[in-house]
Amino acid sequence: MQxxxxxxxxxxxxxxxxxxxxxxxFVYVLWVSFHQWNxxxxxxxxxxxxxxxxxxxxxxxxxxxxxxxxxxxxxxxVISELIVGYxxxxxxMREFPGKAFFRTIHTLPLIMAPIIVGSVWKLMMTPxxxxxxxxMQQWFGISVNxxxxxxxxxxxxxxMDIWHWTPLVTLTLIAALVSLPADPFExxxxxxxxxxxxxWHITLPMIAPAVVATVFIRLMDAxxxxxxxxxxxxxxxxxxxxxxxxxxFKEVFPKTNYGYGSTISVVVLYLTIVVCWLLxxxxxxxxxxxxx
Amino acid sequence: MAQETTLxxxxxxxxxxxxxxxxxxxxxxxxxxxxDRLFIAVVIWVALSLxxxxxxxxxxxxxxxxxxIALVLAVWIIRKG
Numbered sequence: 001m002q003x004x005x006x007x008x009x010x011x012x013x014x015x016x017x018x019x020x021x022x023x024x025x026f027v028y029v030l031w032v033s034f035h036q037w038n039x040x041x042x043x044x045x046x047x048x049x050x051x052x053x054x055x056x057x058x059x060x061x062x063x064x065x066x067x068x069x070x071x072x073x074x075x076x077x078v079i080s081e082l083i084v085g086y087x088x089x090x091x092x093m094r095e096f097p098g099k100a101f102f103r104t105i106h107t108l109p110l111i112m113a114p115i116i117v118g119s120v121w122k123l124m125m126t127p128x129x130x131x132x133x134x135x136m137q138q139w140f141g142i143s144v145n146x147x148x149x150x151x152x153x154x155x156x157x158x159x160m161d162i163w164h165w166t167p168l169v170t171l172t173l174i175a176a177l178v179s180l181p182a183d184p185f186e187x188x189x190x191x192x193x194x195x196x197x198x199x200w201h202i203t204l205p206m207i208a209p210a211v212v213a214t215v216f217i218r219l220m221d222a223x224x225x226x227x228x229x230x231x232x233x234x235x236x237x238x239x240x241x242x243x244x245x246x247x248x249f250k251e252v253f254p255k256t257n258y259g260y261g262s263t264i265s266v267v268v269l270y271l272t273i274v275v276c277w278l279l280x281x282x283x284x285x286x287x288x289x290x291x292x
Numbered sequence: 293m294a295q296e297t298t299l300x301x302x303x304x305x306x307x308x309x310x311x312x313x314x315x316x317x318x319x320x321x322x323x324x325x326x327x328d329r330l331f332i333a334v335v336i337w338v339a340l341s342l343x344x345x346x347x348x349x350x351x352x353x354x355x356x357x358x359x360x361i362a363l364v365l366a367v368w369i370i371r372k373g
Contacts, residue, residue, distance in 0.1 A: 051341075051345070051355065054341070054342065054345060055345050055349070057342075058342055058345045058346035059346070267342075270335075270338055273335075274335055274339075277331075277335070281322055
């Protein structure tokens with residue numbers, strides 16, 4: 001009884017902070033999403049409009065387009081990061097000269113703020129002064145202009161995201177691979193299993209929880225990407241890179257449409273939770289195996 | 293040795309898992325507790341409402357019909373899921 005009380009007392013500060021900075025803002029955004037509210041208008045009163053914002057959102061072509069673009073971005077970026085991250089993790093599991101140096105260098109992008117990453121890539125991609133368009137033109141004869149080509153802009157953002165966030169995936173997978181016991185691998189080799197069989201039947205199932213946790217983190221991060229994209233393309237050309245985060249930003253700040261912006265945020269949060277939950281269910285949840 | 297490993301892992305899994313009394317095997321393809329089923333019901337309610345707003349309400353059917361359907365589904369999922 002005493003230890004139970006002590007446990008609650010020790011937990012209290014965390015619970016209070018979580019409630020104040022997690023639960024309350026969420027409830028407030030949910031509340032605002034059912035209102036029409038422009039705090040900078042002549043009449044800044046919050047007007048309750050029921051589910052009208054949700055009625056509007058399902059017909060909002062810009063929002064639906066931004067969801068499509070975001071899903072495509074998340075799919076290509078997260079899958080690529082996972083594959084590249086796994087191979088890098090496997091490489092860092094081996095001994096080679098300068099391993100510690102390369103491992104340090106490889107994690108450097110992680111410590112850069114996204115807005116800086118966006119600025120640096122913008123400098124590298126600007127046609128007149130950027131190094132990438134220059135060499136793409138000189139070596140391959142390809143003209144790259146993220147200001148006019150939707151494909152170039154979208155691809156550049158994916159590559160930028162892979163460059164920025166793959167080290168996180170690598171570090172997580174290294175931690176998972178290091179903790180694997182040697183016995184099953186030795187037994188599999190004695191039984192004559194090849195590398196592919198060992199990967200699919202031993203390595204992958206054993207590191208699955210770490211992979212799913214990494215995918216969760218990257219998925220949630222990628223779904224709310226704003227600053228890098230805002231800095232690099234501003235959502236353009238047209239709406240080619242107008243991800244949901246950028247769409248919310250444009251709706252809330254330039255238009256000061258707080259009610260509708262909150263509605264979009266709530267729907268995006270809903271989509272994020274559903275995607276993560278489906279991922280958890282398909283990969284980790286205990287199966288309902290009926291007996292008899 | 294192999295048997296020891298298996299028993300140890302079973303013991304660890306049991307310690308981490310939700311108490312068996314809280315888990316339920318209903319018609320859902322995964323083991324769930326009541327909060328999981330409430331969560332699934334809310335997810336379906338929101339999805340159904342958005343679908344209704346987009347495709348059914350323009351034909352003149354009120355959103356309250358969707359809410360009633362979602363409520364019935366929720367009760368069914370929570371009790372039998």
